[in-house]
Amino acid sequence: MTEFKPLVFSGVQPTGNLHLGNYLGAIRKFVALQENNDCIYCVVDMHALTAQLVHEDMATQIRSITAAFLAAGIDPEKHIVFNQSQVPQHAELAWIFNCVARIGWMNRMTQFKDKAGKDREQASLGLYAYPSLMAADILVYRATHVPVGDDQKQHLELARDIAMKFNMDFHDKIVPTGLGIDIKVGEEPVHAYFPMVEPLIDGPAPRVMSLKDGTKKMSKSDPSDLSRINLMDDQDAISKKIRKAKTDPDALPSEVDGLKGRPEADNLVGIFAALADRSKEDVLIEFGGQQFSVFKPALIDLAVNVLAPINAEMRRLMEDPGHIDAVLRDGSARARVRAEKTMNEVRDIIGFVR
Ligand code: AQP
Numbered sequence: 001m002t003e004f005k006p007l008v009f010s011g012v013q014p015t016g017n018l019h020l021g022n023y024l025g026a027i028r029k030f031v032a033l034q035e036n037n038d039c040i041y042c043v044v045d046m047h048a049l050t051a052q053l054v055h056e057d058m059a060t061q062i063r064s065i066t067a068a069f070l071a072a073g074i075d076p077e078k079h080i081v082f083n084q085s086q087v088p089q090h091a092e093l094a095w096i097f098n099c100v101a102r103i104g105w106m107n108r109m110t111q112f113k114d115k116a117g118k119d120r121e122q123a124s125l126g127l128y129a130y131p132s133l134m135a136a137d138i139l140v141y142r143a144t145h146v147p148v149g150d151d152q153k154q155h156l157e158l159a160r161d162i163a164m165k166f167n168m169d170f171h172d173k174i175v176p177t178g179l180g181i182d183i184k185v186g187e188e189p190v191h192a193y194f195p196m197v198e199p200l201i202d203g204p205a206p207r208v209m210s211l212k213d214g215t216k217k218m219s220k221s222d223p224s225d226l227s228r229i230n231l232m233d234d235q236d237a238i239s240k241k242i243r244k245a246k247t248d249p250d251a252l253p254s255e256v257d258g259l260k261g262r263p264e265a266d267n268l269v270g271i272f273a274a275l276a277d278r279s280k281e282d283v284l285i286e287f288g289g290q291q292f293s294v295f296k297p298a299l300i301d302l303a304v305n306v307l308a309p310i311n312a313e314m315r316r317l318m319e320d321p322g323h324i325d326a327v328l329r330d331g332s333a334r335a336r337v338r339a340e341k342t343m344n345e346v347r348d349i350i351g352f353v354r
Pocket of ligand 1: 022220
């Protein structure tokens, strides 16, 4: 059975300050994966239009996410760093996927329900079709692995459904053109053009929660800035936010089971573990039985140590927007070559004349 060549793809929206959840759930994993993989990392600026059309600071936001990628340690020469709107093939494949995806599938997407809120009639068509563009982002490179936070799991399942339906519907077109390869879906071998993407969601903090409410995801759009640690926060802000983070009155347990029913404690231990590259078990061996008055200062020191160099490098990079734009132009040119190859093959499979 032929395998798809492993390729990592992921993206981040330029929709506000990057926070610790984006860093631990996504960007930190991007950095680790680049050691042994071919990687493509994208600032998904077209996705940013789905919830809000007009962004006065769009260009700055795009540069800021790019700066975060570079400051965290992503190598834009060995890998590809670019912004989505410079590679129109994403939108072209998304249209085809809009015609592959079923309305019933889209209706099940919980992120649409959350983001559209009560007034669904007023949500943009783009917000509804967001997961189809996300599938195109990944599959226009026929990427196989996608590091994301836990909140994106459902969208990746949809990307697999779209890939599978395309593979099935065009089965007799893929085989004669010789463009597909054999993959195994469960026990069944299937001749496929698009791979079944694998989400990479592991680690001790796959879903970093709000510092104010351990049952809510840490999010850029939370109106309370105290709910999140921003990558651009200085030492004082980080320290204040962790000191004010909601906790319960009990000491930390010695085992992970003891975190059940204690969402805030679980969240802070998960953050500590992810920042220190340790497991939660290991962190609790050190801090089990201790009060938050001991744990929080240790977490502050750790967070400042990890985030301060990234913060300083992001500020330095942001002073030279010309350099950031050049990185994006170069990455986009290389991404376009790969994406156009896929699109030519997709056009042939569909039967478009070219
Ligand atoms: N709280 C989180 N914990 C772990 N991972 C997270 N991610 C986002 N929030 C958390 C991951 O970060 C990557 C980029 O996310 P995005 O900016 O493209 O979209 P998002 O998930 O909509 O981010 P936000 O911050 O939550 O923004 P809003 O407030 O606009 O909804 C993704 O891999 C995501 O999983």
